[in-house]
Amino acid sequence: MRGEFDLIARYFAPLAGDAPGSFGLQDDAAVFEPPAGRVVVATLDTLVAGVHFLPQDEAGLVARKLLRVNLSDLAAMGARAEAYLLSLSLTRDAPEAWVADFAEGLAADQREFGCRLLGGDTTATPGPTSLSLTLLGSARAEHVLSRGGAQAGDLLYVSGTIGDAALGLKVLRGEIGDLKEADAAFLAERYRLPRPRADLGMRLAEEALATAAIDISDGLVADLGHICETSGLAASVEISSLPLSQPTRAALGQDPSLLQDVVAGGDDYELLFTATPGTAERLEAVARELGCPVRRIGQMSEGSGMVMHDESGKPVEIGRAGWTHF
């Protein structure tokens, strides 16, 4: 492989372009000026080979996942992505083609989501490939969404469908058989490439349509728990209202016990948010305009903790609390 400075010049400097603040990735630090009237919203996520992605995964997909999990965090704050810093820890035997594919994946998603590379660090590691990305976004201070703003009586919404990625990981591990090929491929793709709800998050924030928001990365159960805890409220979710894709329904039809993975499995990168009943009509109209489905799945109330129930109101026990690293 080329030396690190050559790698940077060849593959990464083009991702910075000629924006002055990046100094062509040749300086000690980068300059970032948020657009007038906006504050910086910053997030950092790390992906480790063998933990967050499979070592054999295509480098371009890994790059896009790395950027997208951060984009999803900004979406949950209602912020617009602007620029990012990248830390690459590569093994010495990493093929240069891996780096080329990785940079190509970033280039594709930069175009799609409108952000650019600003700086970073490239190091060697004897261990697994490790990738860390700090994404800088911007928002008007008064529009930033947090997990803590929900009020008793607020409706609880989720975007897209949940559970696909958790089942996709099981498909990739060979733990779910007997699915149609197209269904298995759909689920695997949902695991490999999150679709951050960038536009929805910004509109919810700018039009004050959500009172609290989080992106579902640890699983619906755990992430709703975070909203409950931070807002000091309880939540109830009606299981039958959960938005499920057709392939997830097919998998559940064969093995109903997969419901636990659907609600607690993580990696959905959908937005989970609360809204006052008065804004429901408007937010549903905005979601339709964006082509981003949203579904009301429950409600916030005084108290603490969350309960899932069936259509008759009978509580449904969910064993696992969601993904944690330790």
Add this chain to the structure above:
Amino acid sequence: MRGEFDLIARYFAPLAGDAPGSFGLQDDAAVFEPPAGRVVVATLDTLVAGVHFLPQDEAGLVARKLLRVNLSDLAAMGARAEAYLLSLSLTRDAPEAWVADFAEGLAADQREFGCRLLGGDTTATPGPTSLSLTLLGSARAEHVLSRGGAQAGDLLYVSGTIGDAALGLKVLRGEIGDLKEADAAFLAERYRLPRPRADLGMRLAEEALATAAIDISDGLVADLGHICETSGLAASVEISSLPLSQPTRAALGQDPSLLQDVVAGGDDYELLFTATPGTAERLEAVARELGCPVRRIGQMSEGSGMVMHDESGKPVEIGRAGWTHF
């Protein structure tokens, strides 16, 4: 070890304090507003166990080194440190005491350098401990220093002493014997704990005393090469003018071939900067005021590349070009 959310609440939330933008480290992203009239200056450095620090190094020292290498980058831009995001990739068998010591080291340096934790990510890794820190600083846009501003005729300066850290690493590896214990300890300490020149960098920038600056992390030869390349100039350095500590002089007295490590070894985290002859008096006065020694070691001229020469003007060959990862 505790779960990751417990670790964050117990050891890291106190580092964020009650600053509103960090949301108690409980949200998807953090909000950072640069002080009025200032732009954001951002840098990112990663340390991997076995590559950038020794696995047996004390966790508090590792934490401070992680923060300080980033502080040194901001110093080279003339920016003031404000807040940081932290990525911790820990092995599952990491003792909780390691995390506690690590957080204590950060707390000490936050106080010393005036910045605070804003957010981050904690993950498990099967590989070596890997630490990544994104430091956000601020500066007036017109004061930001870069590597590319040197002019022919500018004087070349360096802060502190160079080579100590490179020899310190050799001491720790048992590759230099016969040093007095105090000298060996001094050199090892210089490797373990950089002293970023935060105040000097800010004053050079704010008073327009430097035309270009870089912090010496890859070694004097390599980092001066970066200034030459980015500024489109040549540099000449007089070897006898290099500022050396007494322990480094003692080591060189025993083995003159160590000069190569001194000039090319890296990890100095001193500032290397250029200044027009007209500001020399003022900048030397500022350095005295700050108690930060600076030494004139050479000059910039038309052309490219760098040459080191002895007092008679005879070129001195330096074989190695400095530290690179690949």
